[in-house]
Amino acid sequence: MTRIPPCSARAVELAAGDELVIIDPEGQQVSDLVAFNPDDLAEYLSSGRSIDYASRMFLTTGDTLYSNRSRPMFTLLEDTCGRHDFTLTPCSKEMFEKIYGETEGRPGCEGNLAMALAPWGIDRDRVPVAFNVFMHVAVDGSTGEIAVLPPLSRPGAYLRLRAEMPLVAAMTACSAGQSNNFRYKPIDYRVDRLAPRPSKS
Amino acid sequence: MTRIPPCSARAVELAAGDELVIIDPEGQQVSDLVAFNPDDLAEYLSSGRSIDYASRMFLTTGDTLYSNRSRPMFTLLEDTCGRHDFTLTPCSKEMFEKIYGETEGRPGCEGNLAMALAPWGIDRDRVPVAFNVFMHVAVDGSTGEIAVLPPLSRPGAYLRLRAEMPLVAAMTACSAGQSNNFRYKPIDYRVDRLAPRPSKS
Numbered sequence: 019m020t021r022i023p024p025c026s027a028r029a030v031e032l033a034a035g036d037e038l039v040i041i042d043p044e045g046q047q048v049s050d051l052v053a054f055n056p057d058d059l060a061e062y063l064s065s066g067r068s069i070d071y072a073s074r075m076f077l078t079t080g081d082t083l084y085s086n087r088s089r090p091m092f093t094l095l096e097d098t099c100g101r102h103d104f105t106l107t108p109c110s111k112e113m114f115e116k117i118y119g120e121t122e123g124r125p126g127c128e129g130n131l132a133m134a135l136a137p138w139g140i141d142r143d144r145v146p147v148a149f150n151v152f153m154h155v156a157v158d159g160s161t162g163e164i165a166v167l168p169p170l171s172r173p174g175a176y177l178r179l180r181a182e183m184p185l186v187a188a189m190t191a192c193s194a195g196q197s198n199n200f201r202y203k204p205i206d207y208r209v210d211r212l213a214p215r216p217s218k219s
Numbered sequence: 220m221t222r223i224p225p226c227s228a229r230a231v232e233l234a235a236g237d238e239l240v241i242i243d244p245e246g247q248q249v250s251d252l253v254a255f256n257p258d259d260l261a262e263y264l265s266s267g268r269s270i271d272y273a274s275r276m277f278l279t280t281g282d283t284l285y286s287n288r289s290r291p292m293f294t295l296l297e298d299t300c301g302r303h304d305f306t307l308t309p310c311s312k313e314m315f316e317k318i319y320g321e322t323e324g325r326p327g328c329e330g331n332l333a334m335a336l337a338p339w340g341i342d343r344d345r346v347p348v349a350f351n352v353f354m355h356v357a358v359d360g361s362t363g364e365i366a367v368l369p370p371l372s373r374p375g376a377y378l379r380l381r382a383e384m385p386l387v388a389a390m391t392a393c394s395a396g397q398s399n400n401f402r403y404k405p406i407d408y409r410v411d412r413l414a415p416r417p418s419k420s
Contacts, residue, residue: 066266066308066348069365071317075306076363086344088313103363105276107267112289116272143287147267147348159360162277162304164270 022049022191024202027130029138029188030209031056032181037095037210040151040189045173047203048192050108050127050148052135053083053091056186059140061085063092065104065147075157076103083149083179091185096178099171103155105164108148109194118195127190134188151177151189153197168199223250223392225403228331230339230389231410232257233382238296238411241352241390246374248404249393251309251328251349253336254284254292257387260341262286264293266305266348276358277304284350284380292386297379300372304356306365309349310395319396328391335389352378352390354398369400 019041022028027050032038040049055061067084069075077083078100083092107113108127114120125133132142152171157164181187191205192198220242223229228251233239241250256262268285270276278284279301284293308314309328315321326334333343353372358365382388392406393399 060344064308064348066306067314070307070314073365074363075358075365086308088311088317105267106271107265107287110289113268113271116289143261147265157276157358157360157363159358162275162358164274164276 019206019208022189022205022207024191024204025124025130025193027127027134027188027190029134029186032185032187032209034181034183035212036181037178037212038181038187039176039178039208039210041174041176041206042152042171043173043206044203045171045175046169046199046201047171047205048153048169048197049151049205050131050190050192051151051187052131052146052148053185053187054138054140055085056138056184059138059144061087062144062146063149069104075105076101078102090182092179093182094177095180099152099175099177101154101170102149102151102177103153104147104149105155106147106150108145108190109192109197124193126193130190130193131188135186138186166196220407220409223390223406223408225392225405226325226331226394228328228335228389228391230335230387233386233388233410235382235384236413237382238379238413239382239388240377240379240409240411242375242377242407243353243372244374244407245404246372246376247370247400247402248372248406249354249370249398250352250406251332251391251393252352252388253332253347253349254386254388255339255341256286257339257385260339260345262288263345263347264350270305276306277302279303291383293380294383295378296381300353300376300378302355302371303350303352303378304354305348305350306356307348307351309346309391310393310398325394327394331391331394332389336387339387367397
């Protein structure tokens, strides 16, 4: 088990078949998840494709997360929370300024994801709309108004995803107060290496 | 006035201050709009940022469309339709296969946008979630289910946007049957060049 400290991010390489388990150890915390094809960074996890193919804004067990090339990147295998979405970009320095009036320049999930992904050559400009694990986005269907509410995740809630292709994935312990009810907590993750590993010859 | 023939796309460069008018001449047609910073293609029109800062899925007069760097790209000045969204990716060959069972390989808005933007070095992988002008996406707030309904745009409906920075923008006459009630129609656009032009010295 790896702990992602509050307001930070970690990246991990996955083989096809590996299972990634994202856990909210204390409850009411959000983790922004992004992913790339490590062999061709122009292929990335796509909000628009995933929403389109599911015809649903909230994704859960049985749903697939697609790349911008319409290839399955993840299958959601098990979900003890039931609320995740794909609507908003990761929080960022600029978002903190605009929405919260913050001026101290915290990097937010966007900056933390870019730092975690720097070894793969992925910078801020490439950080896409994230799959917002445990995030509680409420939508008013008539007006389209969006509200970010305290997550529904209880302590120990988890989401288990299977990688459907080789991936570099990155996750955060979210830095945005609205997302985690203004309590900045850690996130845990574990990788179950179920795929045969390539032998080093 | 420039006509975008059914199932095709056109690109245009805009200076800051120029106004782009997108018109649905026959009614019930959708136009996918994307935009880039022509001096740095890594900056593009961002669905997640724009939804985040508006806190609304449906955008209209007075709203701003932002880049992934949180800079204003467009302001929506005038809107005689009232329904546009930023949820789904442009239709594509792969989407036609998955959703409609089509096998003839039509390029869709994604392929058409990439062809229109090829002179700027923008390929399919860089085509982001589009601002779906005149698209009628209905969302069930409780389940998150999404339905694509016939557009609310009447013949002659238009959306007027002001470019807030230099842009290369591209628009389509949408190729997806669900988006336009299975009648594939043209889109018109006009650019009102209100900004002082740089002198060729």
